[in-house]
Amino acid sequence: MTIEKLQEVLTGEASFRLKQAIKLVFVDLISDWEDASVFPLVLREKLKQDLSLDIKADLFLSKEQKSGKAIIHLVDGLKVETTLMNHKDGRNTVCISSQIGCPLACKFCATGKMGFTRNLDYSEILIQIIFWARFLKNKNEKISNVVFMGMGEPLLNYDNVFKAIKFINDPDLFNISSRKIAISTIGLINEIKKMVNERIKVDLAISLHAPNDFLRRKIMPYSENYQLEKLLDTSDFYIKKTNRRVMLEYLLIKGVNDSQKEALELSRLLLGRKLYFVNLIKYNETGSFKPSDQKTINNFKNILLRNGINVIERYRFNQDVFGACGQLALKTT
Numbered sequence: 001m002t003i004e005k006l007q008e009v010l011t012g013e014a015s016f017r018l019k020q021a022i023k024l025v026f027v028d029l030i031s032d033w034e035d036a037s038v039f040p041l042v043l044r045e046k047l048k049q050d051l052s053l054d055i056k057a058d059l060f061l062s063k064e065q066k067s068g069k070a071i072i073h074l075v076d077g078l079k080v081e082t083t084l085m086n087h088k089d090g091r092n093t094v095c096i097s098s099q100i101g102c103p104l105a106c107k108f109c110a111t112g113k114m115g116f117t118r119n120l121d122y123s124e125i126l127i128q129i130i131f132w133a134r135f136l137k138n139k140n141e142k143i144s145n146v147v148f149m150g151m152g153e154p155l156l157n158y159d160n161v162f163k164a165i166k167f168i169n170d171p172d173l174f175n176i177s178s179r180k181i182a183i184s185t186i187g188l189i190n191e192i193k194k195m196v197n198e199r200i201k202v203d204l205a206i207s208l209h210a211p212n213d214f215l216r217r218k219i220m221p222y223s224e225n226y227q228l229e230k231l232l233d234t235s236d237f238y239i240k241k242t243n244r245r246v247m248l249e250y251l252l253i254k255g256v257n258d259s260q261k262e263a264l265e266l267s268r269l270l271l272g273r274k275l276y277f278v279n280l281i282k283y284n285e286t287g288s289f290k291p292s293d294q295k296t297i298n299n300f301k302n303i304l305l306r307n308g309i310n311v312i313e314r315y316r317f318n319q320d321v322f323g324a325c326g327q328l329a330l331k332t333t
């Protein structure tokens with residue numbers, strides 16, 4: 001379901017009908033044209049026939065029933081995964097996929113192991129938002145944040161991602177502030193530079209996962225195209241132009257990147273870079289590696305703190321439904 005398709009189906013109708021239909025779908029979140037009471041019956045019937053609002057999905061809620069993941073069935077039969085995280089403070093963050101599979105094949109990532117099938121169209125990105133917005137509406141809640149941290153590398157699908165962001169940010173549609181939208185990338189330098197010129201300046205998160213190029217290449221083979229120093233220079237530029245802080249995501253993998261040496265190296269890398277913060281994430285098992293134990297995580301974190309680095313430890317959501325970071329691979333049991 002796209003605006004273009006809506007336009008096509010409403011051809012010949014008064015022009016205000018399109019505006020009404022957009023509001024019904026994106027703001028009122030109707031899931032059946034039957035509920036479009038502002039439309040005459042005959043138009044409702046036509047829309048029902050030509051443009052289904054149904055979203056086919058398998059929903060897996062976490063134990064506490066407030067977070068979960070959904071596997072959405074796309075029109076061509078392919079499937080994509082999206083997750084909802086309900087935070088203790090009540091915020092609802094939706095994690096969105098931008099591709100089916102991922103071509104970048106990071107060694108620790110379940111999506112990377114799937115290989116790459118295709119990019120998602122902007123409307124397939126929006127369907128994930130609509131799905132959770134409808135789910136939350138039933139509980140009188142709303143989406144507060146949107147993060148592009150699901151399946152795929154969002155900056156490899158740049159145009160569709162930014163087209164979707166326009167809808168997500170539009171005050172007449174989802175109305176989510178640009179400060180509450182984040183893109184996570186392994187660090188595509190040219191695309192980060194391009195982001196600086198976007199009207200909507202979103203938050204940038206970089207999947208770092210190693211404090212030097214050698215180790216980074218070992219676990220993230222595609223990163224060989226992006227030297228760390230150059231990548232950080234580019235994100236310095238992003239900070240300068242947008243005045244945003246940049247998040248560095250760091251998965252802690254047992255015996256791979258979690259030693260004191262790596263913590264010190266990371267501290268040195270970030271020395272003087274005040275507008276960065278490190279998000280430490282305990283690795284969620286996907287088969288190849290093991291997560292660091294809590295003592296190692298605490299040591300790593302303390303070294304960063306002692307060196308004046310801003311650091312937080314991410315709470316893990318949706319592990320019980322295989323919907324945690326790095327686990328998205330359409331797995332259900």
Ligand code: SF4
Pocket residue numbers: 102103104105106109110111112113150151152153186207
């Ligand atoms: S971590 Fe991100 S970039 Fe790497 S394979 Fe997984 S989805 Fe792709």
